[in-house]
Amino acid sequence: MTDRDVPPSAAPAPDPGAGVVISVDAMGGDRGPAAVVAGMAESASKNPDIRFIVHGDETELRRLVGRRKALAGRCDIRHAGGVVTMDDKPSQVLRKGDGTSMWSAIESVKTGEAGAAVSCGNTGALMALSMLRLRKLPGVNRPAIACLWPSLNPQGFNIMLDVGADIRADAHDLLQYALMGASYARNGLGLSQPRVGLLNVGTEEHKGRAELKQAQDLILAATDAGKFDYVGFVEGGDLPSTRVDVIVTDGFTGNIALKTGEGTAKLVGTLLKDAFANSIMSKFAALLAMTSLKRLQKRIDPRRVNGGIFLGLNGTIVKSHGSADATGVSAAIKLAFTLASSGFQDRLAARVAQAAASAPGTEAAS
Amino acid sequence: MTDRDVPPSAAPAPDPGAGVVISVDAMGGDRGPAAVVAGMAESASKNPDIRFIVHGDETELRRLVGRRKALAGRCDIRHAGGVVTMDDKPSQVLRKGDGTSMWSAIESVKTGEAGAAVSCGNTGALMALSMLRLRKLPGVNRPAIACLWPSLNPQGFNIMLDVGADIRADAHDLLQYALMGASYARNGLGLSQPRVGLLNVGTEEHKGRAELKQAQDLILAATDAGKFDYVGFVEGGDLPSTRVDVIVTDGFTGNIALKTGEGTAKLVGTLLKDAFANSIMSKFAALLAMTSLKRLQKRIDPRRVNGGIFLGLNGTIVKSHGSADATGVSAAIKLAFTLASSGFQDRLAARVAQAAASAPGTEAAS
Secondary structure, three states: OOHHHOOHHHOOOOOHHHOEEEEEEOOOOOOHHHHHHHHHHHHHHHOOOEEEEEEEOHHHHHHHHHOOHHHOOOEEEEEOOEOOOOOOOHHHHHHHOOOEHHHHHHHHHHOOOOOEEEEOOOHHHHHHHHHHHHOEOOOOOOOEEEEEEEOOOOOOEEEEEOOOOOOOOOHHHHHHHHHHHHHHHHHHOOOOOOEEEEEOOOOOOOOOOHHHHHHHHHHHHOHHHHOOEEEEEEOHHHOOOOOOOEEEOOHHHHHHHHHHHHHHHHHHHHHHHHHHOOOHHHHHHHHHOHHHHHHHHHHHOHHHHOOEEEEOEOOOEEEOOOOOOHHHHHHHHHHHHHHHHOOHHHHHHHHHHHHHHHOOOOOOOO | OOHHHOOHHHOOOOOHHHOEEEEEEOOOOOOHHHHHHHHHHHHHHHOOOEEEEEEEOHHHHHHHHHOOHHHOOOEEEEEOOEOOOOOOOHHHHHHHOOOEHHHHHHHHHHOOOOOEEEEOOOHHHHHHHHHHHHOEOOOOOOOEEEEEEEOOOOOOEEEEEOOOOOOOOOHHHHHHHHHHHHHHHHHHHOOOOOEEEEEOOOOOOOOOOHHHHHHHHHHHHOHHHHOOEEEEEEOHHHOOOOOOOEEEOOHHHHHHHHHHHHHHHHHHHHHHHHHHOOOHHHHHHHHHOHHHHHHHHHHHOHHHHOOEEEEOEOOOEEEOOOOOOHHHHHHHHHHHHHHHHHOHHHHHHHHHHHHHHHOOOOOOOO
């Protein structure tokens, strides 16, 4: 009998060396709790240091978790009868969401029991509940969602934010996104001095919106305090490039860019499949190239870059794609684990507070 | 001796059946006039109905055109000593641009000698000069640049506008983009009843910017007069989809989306090449699949979807990529030819004027 077989109630007290706890909202995703629990099991089998608090219907979760050996003794189940659906409006969830698995999952981060939370649920509701329960970090006006973008950089990914937390952002918000994105790049991607760029319609000084020029001045003045380099304006074509590590933009533009990139990659994938299904010869070629094609698919597979991070709150929340399968959920959990074990949350808070104190143009949190 | 050998000065008077004249700015592209003349020759060899007025350094053009049999007797050379460079600011070009090949190329459209003009030069300068010399169509407040987007629709492309003529657009501007984009889809892509969508961060009614909701109401009210269907809000992932034919957005968002899509397609292409170069087996597979891969490349090759159309002016201007080679220039010329021979300009003007007269919310041209 291994220690994995110890039932949850008899689990030993958390051991700092072997116990990063991730809070998981099992409900609300398009594929239901089975996919989420499968993703947890995938993570647990790869990572001996992870433990879970999982939130949702207790009977169902007990059944699903009981089937997974990798989860035995590493999973604390918290019953929550309510589910936030994809159609629920954030304003409704704020009023009546306190019995839901989403609310409960955030609560485990608020109380400090978990180092980060993961949910596949409704993005707007998750952000609204997270803001309500965790509150904004001092110095942050608008929280942001940061995504990973496949790139040709050695780390394999660039970071873009905001991709949809808020459709507006003024110059001060964009400065905060630069600080938070740089901190995320340091702790999530291991880059000691990340390069930050501001998304615009041209790289020339005179082009683009007035607030972007103002943001550029603020960001330039914060490079020393924020420990990052500023590379200037970047364009849509630079998102996967080696010119930049962190791309800063407002949530409207960032969301359009994110979905355009995903849509284009999907289109090319479809056309590629059609091309290989075209003749006997090309079908044979596809067989021969299978390993290489799989490696490519892995590189651009959106499931493997799954996980938007909410930045600017008192706690780390990872938003997984609503349609994530076990592989996708496992990728989001891995990201939550990396950030929770790096002490990211405290470092981010310190960085933002320091910049708010040193830069006279930066407003305190409203 | 065929009629192609008749020297330009002795060319017969334009014959309506065999004489759609395209005005070409030979200078200002990244690859110089040789690539432009090569593209003209490629078009001429495929299309017996096309004729050219080409603008630039006469000595050089005479030499380049003289080498191309396909252009013999079909090319009127107009000397222009000045060149608009990629670094010239639009404001400078407006003041001092009247001796340039770009100015001269637009002038041939203004006088009615040519049905459309093509330039590989500086986009900002080309738009500024086109607005100065051709003037805006009555009923149009902001002209737009429309691009073609590879899609899964039967026509192979969707249309998106504005992709960078103006970084602002209010609700009335977006309505005009819908009308102009639908007219372009009818005449350029042969769609009798195009489906128009408005780019937003969600498809739900309550999401996105306030001016988009206002624009949606105006566009819905104009579907009958504009002979198009309105499909509602669309997202970045819908750009290559079969849900929509014409995507309407402001020039800032459209430019970011365009360049993000191009950048993503390029990234996937690079990774695909790497994948096939990975092993002996995969190199052999690439050889076997060559025909299929070439077909795919052709489908997503940006050179073959080359040509942004300026909409909302008294004349049709096609902006080719600055780095276009002969294939790219030829694609832009083909688009100019299709629009010039369809009577697009007059139909677009009539459509915009009719909508301006019937919709009380639409302002007359300023």
